[in-house]
Amino acid sequence: MLRLISFIFVCALFNCGFSKEESCSRFEFLERLLEKMAKMELNFDQLQKNVNTAQNAMDTALKSAETKLETLEIKSEAFAEGLAAQIEKLDEQVTANFTCALTKKLSEMGILSTPTACPDGWIPFQNSCYLFGDDDVMFNDAQKFCQTFDANLVNIESPKENSFLRSQLKKRKAPRHWIGMTDMEREGEWKHYPSHSDVTFFDWGKHQPNNGRVSNCGAFWESFQYLWVDEPCTNKFKPLCEKKSDPGVSIQ
Incomplete structure (x- = not known):
């Protein structure tokens, strides 16, 4: 201007x-x-x-x-999680059906004798029997409970065993169960309990283990989709016992 x-x-x-x-x-x-x-x-x-x-x-x-991109990413993650859950469920069904069919066929052919036996109330899987306790007790008391049945708290050694136990817990809608593992001796070095052998398979929940020296015992937790958490050993959860099955299966 x-x-x-x-x-x-x-x-x-x-x-x-x-x-x-x-x-x-x-x-x-x-x-x-x-x-x-x-x-x-x-x-x-x-x-x-x-x-x-x-x-x-x-x-x-x-x-x-x-x-829209953020929404798509969220939907993609949800889809991937749902697909993984369906695959896991399908894998369990296929494994169970195959095991059942194979056992039946081998029995008919006379190759297998009487199937593996577990005490009443115990659940068989592979070469072990499992008992899901009903009462909430501290970690050491849970081990004592298992010992009354000549058993110990469960030592999880493979993804298949872990997947089987998670499926059983989901069916029972059980909130929390102790796992036979601790890092009492040295923080962060997890050992099977009571054998004290190294834990080589883990299935920790998100941000777990997270309580350091305060929490030295492992457990299944419903809020973490039955993945593993570390908790104070003085907390009270239900025992999950394991013992070797009776030698009822033999290959001739």
């Missing part, structure tokens, strides 16, 4: 040295020039508004795309 006023002022001074006719002609020229400049300024303002509008539209579209 300042440049425009200066321009008009200079033009006015310039007109002072001309005749009346020449001044009018030049004044009309300046009027048209100012009109064009005013229109150009309006066009520029409109162009700037259009640019701002387009920029806002792009920002809105970008935010919408980011939101």
Whole structure:
């Protein structure tokens, strides 16, 4: 605006040295020039508004795309978790059906004798029997409970055994059960209990183990989808006992 006023002022001074006719002609020229400049300024303002509008539209579209991408990622994670659960369930069913069919067929062929036997109330799996206790007791008392049956707290040594136990706990809707493992001797070095052999397979829940020296005993926990947690050994959970099955299966 300042440049425009200066321009008009200079033009006015310039007109002072001309005749009346020449001044009018030049004044009309300046009027048209100012009109064009005013229109150009309006066009520029409109162009700037259009640019701002387009920029806002792009920002809105970008935010919408980011939101949709986040939603898609959440759905993808949920789908992956659901698919993994279905695969795990299918694997358990296939394993159980195959084992049952194979045992039946071998028995019919006379290759297998009487199936592996477990005491009443105990659940067989592979070469072990498992007992799911009903009373909540401290870790050491849970071990004593198992010893009354010539058994110990469960020592989990493979993914298949762990998967079997998790499925059993889910069926029972059992909230918490002790696992025979501790890091009492040295923090972070988990040992089977009571054998004190190294634990080589783990299935910790999210952010577990997390309680350091306060928690030295392992357990299944429903809130963690029956993954493992570390807990104070003085907490009271149900025992989960394991003993070797009677030698009822023999290969001739």
